Amino acid sequence: MAYAVPKLTDYSADVLDKSAADLRAALKQEVLSVQSPDQWKTFRDRWLARKNGIVTQVNDLWLKSAPKGAKKLAGQTVNDLKKDVEEAAEGLRKSWETGQTIQVAYLGAEVPAAALEAYARDKVGPVDISLPGIQRPIGAEHPVMKTSREMCAVFQRLGYSIAEGPVIETDYYNFEALNFPPNHPARDTQDTVFIAGQQSKPQRERLLLRTHTSPVQIRTMEKMRPPIRIVIPGTVHRNDPPDASHSPMFHQIEGLAVDTNITFGDLKGTLDHAMKEFFGSSVKTSFRPSFFPFTEPSAELYISCFICGGSGKRGKDPCRPCKQTGWIEILGCGMVDPNVFEFVKDHGYNPKKVSGFAFGMGADRVALLKYGVDDIQLFFSGDVRFLRQWA
Ligand code: PHE
Numbered sequence: 001m002a003y004a005v006p007k008l009t010d011y012s013a014d015v016l017d018k019s020a021a022d023l024r025a026a027l028k029q030e031v032l033s034v035q036s037p038d039q040w041k042t043f044r045d046r047w048l049a050r051k052n053g054i055v056t057q058v059n060d061l062w063l064k065s066a067p068k069g070a071k072k073l074a075g076q077t078v079n080d081l082k083k084d085v086e087e088a089a090e091g092l093r094k095s096w097e098t099g100q101t102i103q104v105a106y107l108g109a110e111v112p113a114a115a116l117e118a119y120a121r122d123k124v125g126p127v128d129i130s131l132p133g134i135q136r137p138i139g140a141e142h143p144v145m146k147t148s149r150e151m152c153a154v155f156q157r158l159g160y161s162i163a164e165g166p167v168i169e170t171d172y173y174n175f176e177a178l179n180f181p182p183n184h185p186a187r188d189t190q191d192t193v194f195i196a197g198q199q200s201k202p203q204r205e206r207l208l209l210r211t212h213t214s215p216v217q218i219r220t221m222e223k224m225r226p227p228i229r230i231v232i233p234g235t236v237h238r239n240d241p242p243d244a245s246h247s248p249m250f251h252q253i254e255g256l257a258v259d260t261n262i263t264f265g266d267l268k269g270t271l272d273h274a275m276k277e278f279f280g281s282s283v284k285t286s287f288r289p290s291f292f293p294f295t296e297p298s299a300e301l302y303i304s305c306f307i308c309g310g311s312g313k314r315g316k317d318p319c320r321p322c323k324q325t326g327w328i329e330i331l332g333c334g335m336v337d338p339n340v341f342e343f344v345k346d347h348g349y350n351p352k353k354v355s356g357f358a359f360g361m362g363a364d365r366v367a368l369l370k371y372g373v374d375d376i377q378l379f380f381s382g383d384v385r386f387l388r389q390w391a
Pocket of ligand 1: 358
């Protein structure tokens with residue numbers, strides 16, 4: 001039977017001593033049976049809870065209700081008991097924390113080794129030194145970032161350096177200085193996310209999320225005189241509904257080379273080399289006419305499909321990535337339009353003296369192709385089971 005505090009009717013020294021001895025016996029038994037931190041908490045609450053713990057009950061039943069003449073002795077008895085209970089609880093806790101047996105004075109006994117062992121097992125478990133150490137996952141580079149970095153590295157080996165610019169751009173850098181005149185229909189080809197509440201500003205100062213990395217061409221030419229060779233990795237936004245091949249946020253890699261006597265031959269040679277470096281030396285390139293306001297002439301670069309080798313077929317099945325054409329569109333490019341140099345001519349870019357080429361590609365698209373992923377949303381949904389494949 002669990003110990004319960006008896007009511008006293010007789011407050012003589014003998015009865016108090018006997019009652020106190022009974023309580024101590026019960027305390028000792030319970031202390032020695034505690035085997036775990038949880039049991040310790042139960043023990044502590046049973047004995048020391050302010051509301052209705054055994055010590056509180058003793059105080060109420062033995063001291064508060066004692067007649068005047070017996071108060072002094074009862075008070076002393078109750079105080080001594082309280083100290084013992086606190087010492088017992090505290091002694092147990094300390095034993096576990098230090099892992100050492102500690103003498104609990106009045107018990108005339110040590111906290112038993114078995115209780116300590118039980119506690120140590122609970123806390124750290126047995127140590128098996130043959131097991132591998134704790135693995136701390138350090139994360140891995142995102143496949144789009146990896147692709148972007150590797151593509152930039154191809155150009156860095158050709159002497160290009162990295163340039164970057166802001167994602168929140170002004171209308172001037174994103175459009176006007178790239179030869180998209182205000183209200184020109186070419187602006188409609190890039191569904192733009194505009195920052196709200198800009199109507200009071202002149203159009204060229206209004207903020208938007210850049211739709212391409214090309215504004216960094218202008219920003220860099222404002223800072224660096226020719227000759228320049230730069231690659232520009234970065235995030236861009238367009239108001240496109242997400243599907244397997246579109247995302248309102250995606251990544252581009254831009255390139256710009258400006259010098260005297262840069263020709264379309266330089267553009268073709270550079271990009272042909274870069275595609276072979278990146279996709280493999282058997283890849284062929286094909287340039288087809290296109291239009292961008294900031295390049296003239298403009299082209300789209302296609303590479304021969306490195307999945308089907310340009311045949312358009314995989315065995316008997318149609319090749320999906322190249323839609324059976326044997327060619328995959330990779331980027332837009334062209335010779336920098338002299339109108340663009342007009343905007344930076346005060347920074348050393350005389351349209352009559354310098355020429356250059358530029359190109360821009362989607363890093364996400366390149367990553368989709370390179371890793372054979374069929375849904376761009378997988379790159380941005382944050383599912384580690386997908387991303388772990390690149391760890
Ligand atoms: N900025 C163009 C786009 O996003 C790509 C491009 C870059 C084309 C540089 C030509 C030269 O579509």
